[in-house]
Amino acid sequence: MIRRSTPLAVTAATAALALAVTGCGGGDTPESSATDKPTGNATLWVRDSQKGFINLLTDQYNKTHDGKIQVTVIPAASFVQKFGTAAQTGSGPDIASIDLVYLPFFASKGVLDDLTEVQNQLTWKDALSPAHRKLAEYEGKVYALPFTAEASMIFYNKDLFTKAGLDPSKPPTTFDEMLNAARKIHALGKDYYGFTMAGQCGGCNVFEVAPHIWASKGDILSEDGKTAQFTSPEVTDVLTFYRQMWTEGLMPPNAKTDNGSIQGTTFQGGKTGMVTLGAFYVQTLMADKKVDFGVTPIMGKDGGTASFAGGDEIAVTKSAKNKAVAYDFVKWATSEEAQMILAKNSIVPVRTDLIDKIYAPIDPRYKPLGEAMSTGQTPYSVVENGIINDNNGPWATLINQGVFGAGDIRQAQETANKAAQAIIDKGA
Amino acid sequence: MTETLAHPATEIAPSEPRRPWLTNRRRRQLMGLLLVSPALVVVIVFFLVPLVMTFWMSLHDWPLLGDHEFVGLANYKQAVDDTEWTNAIWFTLKYTLLITPALLIPALIQAFLVNRPGRGARFFQTIFFLPVVIGFAAGAYLWLYLAQPGLGPLADLSAKLGFSDSTDNWFATGTSALLLVSLMVVWKQTGMQMILLLSGLQSIPDELNEAARIDGAGRWKAFRYITLPLLRPTLALVLVFSVAGSLLAFDQFFIMTAGGPSNTTITAVYQIYRTSFINFDLGYGAALSAMLMVVLAAVSAAQMLLLRRTDHS
Numbered sequence: 001m002i003r004r005s006t007p008l009a010v011t012a013a014t015a016a017l018a019l020a021v022t023g024c025g026g027g028d029t030p031e032s033s034a035t036d037k038p039t040g041n042a043t044l045w046v047r048d049s050q051k052g053f054i055n056l057l058t059d060q061y062n063k064t065h066d067g068k069i070q071v072t073v074i075p076a077a078s079f080v081q082k083f084g085t086a087a088q089t090g091s092g093p094d095i096a097s098i099d100l101v102y103l104p105f106f107a108s109k110g111v112l113d114d115l116t117e118v119q120n121q122l123t124w125k126d127a128l129s130p131a132h133r134k135l136a137e138y139e140g141k142v143y144a145l146p147f148t149a150e151a152s153m154i155f156y157n158k159d160l161f162t163k164a165g166l167d168p169s170k171p172p173t174t175f176d177e178m179l180n181a182a183r184k185i186h187a188l189g190k191d192y193y194g195f196t197m198a199g200q201c202g203g204c205n206v207f208e209v210a211p212h213i214w215a216s217k218g219d220i221l222s223e224d225g226k227t228a229q230f231t232s233p234e235v236t237d238v239l240t241f242y243r244q245m246w247t248e249g250l251m252p253p254n255a256k257t258d259n260g261s262i263q264g265t266t267f268q269g270g271k272t273g274m275v276t277l278g279a280f281y282v283q284t285l286m287a288d289k290k291v292d293f294g295v296t297p298i299m300g301k302d303g304g305t306a307s308f309a310g311g312d313e314i315a316v317t318k319s320a321k322n323k324a325v326a327y328d329f330v331k332w333a334t335s336e337e338a339q340m341i342l343a344k345n346s347i348v349p350v351r352t353d354l355i356d357k358i359y360a361p362i363d364p365r366y367k368p369l370g371e372a373m374s375t376g377q378t379p380y381s382v383v384e385n386g387i388i389n390d391n392n393g394p395w396a397t398l399i400n401q402g403v404f405g406a407g408d409i410r411q412a413q414e415t416a417n418k419a420a421q422a423i424i425d426k427g428a
Numbered sequence: 429m430t431e432t433l434a435h436p437a438t439e440i441a442p443s444e445p446r447r448p449w450l451t452n453r454r455r456r457q458l459m460g461l462l463l464v465s466p467a468l469v470v471v472i473v474f475f476l477v478p479l480v481m482t483f484w485m486s487l488h489d490w491p492l493l494g495d496h497e498f499v500g501l502a503n504y505k506q507a508v509d510d511t512e513w514t515n516a517i518w519f520t521l522k523y524t525l526l527i528t529p530a531l532l533i534p535a536l537i538q539a540f541l542v543n544r545p546g547r548g549a550r551f552f553q554t555i556f557f558l559p560v561v562i563g564f565a566a567g568a569y570l571w572l573y574l575a576q577p578g579l580g581p582l583a584d585l586s587a588k589l590g591f592s593d594s595t596d597n598w599f600a601t602g603t604s605a606l607l608l609v610s611l612m613v614v615w616k617q618t619g620m621q622m623i624l625l626l627s628g629l630q631s632i633p634d635e636l637n638e639a640a641r642i643d644g645a646g647r648w649k650a651f652r653y654i655t656l657p658l659l660r661p662t663l664a665l666v667l668v669f670s671v672a673g674s675l676l677a678f679d680q681f682f683i684m685t686a687g688g689p690s691n692t693t694i695t696a697v698y699q700i701y702r703t704s705f706i707n708f709d710l711g712y713g714a715a716l717s718a719m720l721m722v723v724l725a726a727v728s729a730a731q732m733l734l735l736r737r738t739d740h741s
Contacts, residue, residue, distance in 0.1 A: 081492065405690070
């Protein structure tokens, strides 16, 4: 295993080792370090879903700095594979914007550069999204900085609330209240539904359903990600609640099989009372102008709130050629100037100190989203993709059978838990 | 280079007479080799090398990132006991058995219908062929929305005509989801098979059919004893294409059902995709690919043999 030098390493031992290894490595490409002046070109890989704003950001950086960033856009579906193989062979970019759930995986495989010192240089370090910071940490070191944020909330149709005799200024705060609201909206007519979800989508349901569990003070994985907790009673409660909504016909029939591409459209149809989605959806609904909507936090069984903190982190690869510019850019990406550009493009800032200043003023509905992000959670696992995001994996199967199946919920939990634990044990 | 240029005389006119190495035959052979070399390079670089690499990887524990280690045939042993994999294989076979006749019979009928002169025939030929030019993924998305309960016009139409209820979800059971995806594939692929079969039909001389008619053969007998045997090479081609394509089915299920409900529509390639790119287990994924390739080669070879043998009888 070749360990590249970490120029910021403080201890003499690491420095000596680093020097020795660099000496052995014998690469001719001169590597710059953080102590160098950030000049020259650095490459950045992003996913095609970020195409809308990434050039605005890099143009601004390139205009105001000596270093220049060149962006390469990679299709979202193959980003992890492409970046993984490229980073390992040293043909990857200097910088990469990575979905935060994959951070533990990449950090554990040793392809990312240690950014602990870089993060320490930020005066606003403590204001960075706690969920992002947690996911970027692996064995005590920081491997990425927070970049963009996303948070899940319940969207509700205010007109339908009024029609159904509910107060649109008092959205539900417990499972019982949500069930009651869904029933009343469904009672408006045969094709009216209280709530919809994407039953066949693993990634959607960690974003949308898991917060109910967290808000009820439960969890789906242990803190270190090494134990699956799909059997916890809070999971049973949520599945029971959702199954009730399903069996009472409060959800449209396509909720069972939606792989994530339908639920938004269904809510936009104006006959569905509630749906759980993220900040990106605010922009969609505002552009659409059809539904008068409100947003409210995802609640626990008897109150409490939680949210899934999603988004991207920005990392420097271990084999980066221009680390000076890379370090400079990732630091700048968390600055007010950069985060402001993101906020203007409907992206939740990753800095809790900036939510009220640059994000909330854009639309009143952004404020609760920003707050949800600040307290949001994200499951930590080096095999997140296999246990949660896989549409046919343990988590998606649990939702599918727990909510839409007819079998025993606890039995489904046991089976899914075993499958998840097997993947965790294999990956460790 | 410069050296040979410097002594051209010695090259062209050797001092002692002997049989030139470059005979006409050799020259032709070399020329042939030269002409096929671009294709050969493509086959080697994009087929043989990846093939050998896949096999090599299948003998390793090979994660997407990190070190790999040689494990011999362990991946293959694991695959034999892997119920997810065997389920995927069974589902793929089921789908292939369903879709092959579902494509061939309508394609044959369409080919017969448009196998006549006139504008009308060309018009319908175009109509039947149109869905082929739409990409598979685009077609799958189209049908995903068309058949969505409460949103899609197809579901709506079916409810209005009384075939189903407006709350029926065709994606909700494994069987109905399979049928729906198959319907999409029939819509998408029949046109292609029709064109191939049509070219086969048009290569059958009219005289043969005429002669059979004069001898007193009816329409069915002429079809059974003249058309079908002469169409056999085209049928073989169409069937091999169709079966190989069905055994490799992936995108239509990935998009339309996402393997659901409850993982009942996962094909072999879908399972390979999950193994390699969701669980990042490239070694095991390579082993599964190698197994699928063997099945594919065997099925295609068997089909070729069967259709060839009857040709000589």
